[in-house]
Amino acid sequence: MASPTLIELAQKTRQGARQLAGLTTEEKNQAIEAIAQSLEQATPEIVAANQADCEAATAAGIAKPLYHRLKLDETKLKTNIAGVRDVQKLPDPVGRVQIHRELDEGLVLKRISCPLGVLGVIFEARPEAAIQISTLAIKSGNGVILKGGKEALQSCEAIVKAIRQGLSQTAVSPDVVQLLTSREETVALLKLDPYVDLIIPRGSNSFVRFVQENTNIPVLGHADGVCHLYLDESAEREKAIAITVDAKTQYPAACNAIETLLVHRSCAPQILPPVAQALQEKGVKLLGDEASVELLGIPAATEADWSTEYSDLILAIKQVDSLEEALNHINTYGSKHTDAIVTENPQAAQLFLNQVDAAGVYHNCSTRFADGFRYGFGAEVGISTQQMPPRGPVGLEGLITYKYQVTGNGHISATYSGANAKPFTHRDMG
Amino acid sequence: MASPTLIELAQKTRQGARQLAGLTTEEKNQAIEAIAQSLEQATPEIVAANQADCEAATAAGIAKPLYHRLKLDETKLKTNIAGVRDVQKLPDPVGRVQIHRELDEGLVLKRISCPLGVLGVIFEARPEAAIQISTLAIKSGNGVILKGGKEALQSCEAIVKAIRQGLSQTAVSPDVVQLLTSREETVALLKLDPYVDLIIPRGSNSFVRFVQENTNIPVLGHADGVCHLYLDESAEREKAIAITVDAKTQYPAACNAIETLLVHRSCAPQILPPVAQALQEKGVKLLGDEASVELLGIPAATEADWSTEYSDLILAIKQVDSLEEALNHINTYGSKHTDAIVTENPQAAQLFLNQVDAAGVYHNCSTRFADGFRYGFGAEVGISTQQMPPRGPVGLEGLITYKYQVTGNGHISATYSGANAKPFTHRDMG
Numbered sequence A, B: 001m002a003s004p005t006l007i008e009l010a011q012k013t014r015q016g017a018r019q020l021a022g023l024t025t026e027e028k029n030q031a032i033e034a035i036a037q038s039l040e041q042a043t044p045e046i047v048a049a050n051q052a053d054c055e056a057a058t059a060a061g062i063a064k065p066l067y068h069r070l071k072l073d074e075t076k077l078k079t080n081i082a083g084v085r086d087v088q089k090l091p092d093p094v095g096r097v098q099i100h101r102e103l104d105e106g107l108v109l110k111r112i113s114c115p116l117g118v119l120g121v122i123f124e125a126r127p128e129a130a131i132q133i134s135t136l137a138i139k140s141g142n143g144v145i146l147k148g149g150k151e152a153l154q155s156c157e158a159i160v161k162a163i164r165q166g167l168s169q170t171a172v173s174p175d176v177v178q179l180l181t182s183r184e185e186t187v188a189l190l191k192l193d194p195y196v197d198l199i200i201p202r203g204s205n206s207f208v209r210f211v212q213e214n215t216n217i218p219v220l221g222h223a224d225g226v227c228h229l230y231l232d233e234s235a236e237r238e239k240a241i242a243i244t245v246d247a248k249t250q251y252p253a254a255c256n257a258i259e260t261l262l263v264h265r266s267c268a269p270q271i272l273p274p275v276a277q278a279l280q281e282k283g284v285k286l287l288g289d290e291a292s293v294e295l296l297g298i299p300a301a302t303e304a305d306w307s308t309e310y311s312d313l314i315l316a317i318k319q320v321d322s323l324e325e326a327l328n329h330i331n332t333y334g335s336k337h338t339d340a341i342v343t344e345n346p347q348a349a350q351l352f353l354n355q356v357d358a359a360g361v362y363h364n365c366s367t368r369f370a371d372g373f374r375y376g377f378g379a380e381v382g383i384s385t386q387q388m389p390p391r392g393p394v395g396l397e398g399l400i401t402y403k404y405q406v407t408g409n410g411h412i413s414a415t416y417s418g419a420n421a422k423p424f425t426h427r428d429m430g
Helices: A004-021 A025-041 A043-059 A064-070 A074-089 A129-139 A150-167 A183-190 A205-213 A237-249 A268-281 A290-296 A303-307 A323-333 A346-355 B004-021 B025-041 B043-059 B064-070 B074-089 B129-139 B150-167 B183-190 B205-213 B237-249 B268-281 B290-296 B303-307 B323-333 B346-355
Strands: A097-104 A107-115 A118-123 A143-147 A177-180 A198-202 A227-231 A258-264 A285-288 A314-320 A338-342 A360-365 A382-384 A392-394 A400-411 B097-104 B107-115 B118-123 B143-147 B177-180 B198-202 B227-231 B258-264 B285-288 B314-320 B338-342 B360-365 B382-384 B392-394 B400-411
Touching (some): A004 A107, A004 A118, A004 A143, A004 A177, A004 A183, A025 A074, A025 A129, A043 A074, A043 A150, A064 A150, A074 A129, A097 A400, A118 A129, A118 A183, A129 A143, A129 A150, A129 A177, A143 A183, A150 A177, A198 A205, A227 A268, A227 A323, A237 A258, A237 A338, A237 A360, A237 B400, A258 A268, A258 A323, A268 A314, A285 A290, A314 A323, A323 A346, A338 A346, A346 A360, A392 B400, A400 B237, A400 B346, A400 B392, B004 B107, B004 B118, B004 B177, B004 B183, B025 B129, B025 B150, B043 B064, B043 B074, B043 B150, B097 B400, B118 B129, B118 B183, B129 B143, B129 B177, B143 B183, B198 B205, B227 B268, B227 B323, B237 B258, B237 B268, B237 B338, B237 B360, B258 B268, B258 B323, B268 B285, B268 B314, B290 B314, B303 B314, B314 B323, B338 B346, B346 B360
Parallel strands (some): A118 A143, A118 A198, A143 A177, A227 A258, A227 A338, A258 A314, A338 A360, A360 B400, A400 B360, B118 B198, B143 B177, B227 B258, B227 B338, B258 B314, B285 B314, B338 B360
Antiparallel strands (some): A107 A400, B097 B107, B107 B400, B382 B392
């Protein structure tokens, strides 16, 4: 499926990445500084290329929110270049000794963190994604094949040209950052199993789902973010109001905003009307189950609402008879992203944190904290809702794997087998 | 694709597993002890069921190695019951605090290890796999849906009956261990994405490949084990002989046995003849590239040999001009399982350990050490050759994921956004 040219490009990236994997933290940071300087020098070209992209998009009748994402003026570029320099300060995730164990005298096992290899990153409009992800890839020792949205083509070309120019004067080969430009190449990239180790899609839910369904390469990301807030029987009124309003309205398009509010039936008459009023004052459209429709005089929610991510000022409300019903609802309709409980009852909180199967389980705080920067990771590569690690907000750690190194002095397994088997010492060396 | 009965069974397993996830180490160990006692009591039934399986298999003309795997006599069962009790001693992988960080005063982030959920384990002949994996699943807080080979049907039924009987007197629901019996159910199990979190296939390479290609559920395992040994220019003769013989002949059917021997051209005339002689004395059939055919008078290897896992006393030999050529060969034909170098040159060793992209990279020791027990993990769930963790030999850790818990006291994200944003403290709490 992939053209010979694309395979060759992928092989070059792989080769560059192998060499990058062996560089020191200092060499990688020098390369990142060179990128920052090169982007500074190329600012006029990048801004002009973006101007051209924006004009073409305007002529094609691009939607306003998309236009804002596409737009990359000098100020925004400056912020992004500052972001590049910030990555220098992040600790190097490569070369950490995770296990160090003597298996027997002179036979030593080490588990050491190392780069994944080559990343395939497919993003929609925002051209600055090319800057962020290239820098994080280099810091973590990985090569990266980028594919931007077609609206951002000229911007991405100018950015990647500057990045590669910067790298050309460093220990890092410019081959580690590549740009694909056609849609055919995107599809082909998803089939490049032997050359690409991780796909990171950045875009709409349907786009991420398309990627997940069309590749055998591991995908870091999430399609849906159907997050819940549950107001328990003993929820404190003021906390319930503040957290609900924040979780729904602080940034409704975010994946960690809530879509469904569950309320214990016994406290609904007291707590739900003021919560609803506060939401409505913020312009939130409410939908409800039968009891909530009756209580609040709002339109009815349908079955489909319980699994819908509105990404907008809309919230579905449901009353439940028990914490167990809330848990069942969340574990049935949730997307394993982030779910929260408001309660003053520590047993209820503990049960919720234990039994909700999600990357993030929160007590008495807003779901909006689910974010790599807020968690203190220094960077966010994506948020994963899969079951296996890495899960939740993923920092540089998500671009890293490990290998087992065993060094001996002629040690063979026969020594440790059979009737006179020598025992292993299995002594941790700290 | 899955029948309503199968979905119902999977849901029951999930429900049992949710409850299991919240139990203490002591409760899980009591359940494991109950399994051991129940298997002891049911020994006559299990041995009789296995006898019946063996007779049916013999009548059907089963191959001898397969028969040996199928056979489960009282002695073998006793060993397995002792293995069950050993699992009690393993540290509980659940509930470990991996990150503990104050985000701000009163707002605390914890990353805590937790069970994956439900495992789907498909194994071929060996019925005792049902015992081992059920015990490890319970220790790690997971439910498990088992599917054994059809030859082992009666044995598996007797074993699972005993396990469930044992569990019925404990805090762990018998529903957490389920047995499927038909081949149709195997295929359906692979499609149970919402109910099964990890598939563990145990069987031949082609069987594992079939599983990998027919499911979207993560698979823990490996299809191929094409391991290499490279004798570098400065390899010491005695180490080279001992390690080559051990890595090829100590257990040739193992996935960590070598299939290809690479030798630096400059030392081949000195080192290869004695190595070849030692191998031939152990009955190893050698195949060679042109230079090795000439040197040793052995049959020629074809291109296909470089990617073949013989799982038998056959070894392909190739001479290379440099360490770089050896690295390229391994990174091209290898299966990322385990590869080793024999050398007295520390720089060469370091380059090899850095640049070979495999779960195991070894220096001056046999590839046969690639094993969870030998690494000191106490148990081995499988060996993974994928790029992302868990990689290499995987112990109980492979059945575990984590979740982020955030607890606050009414904290909302608006406080930390905008012009007067409060900074996070991001203080690690050790």
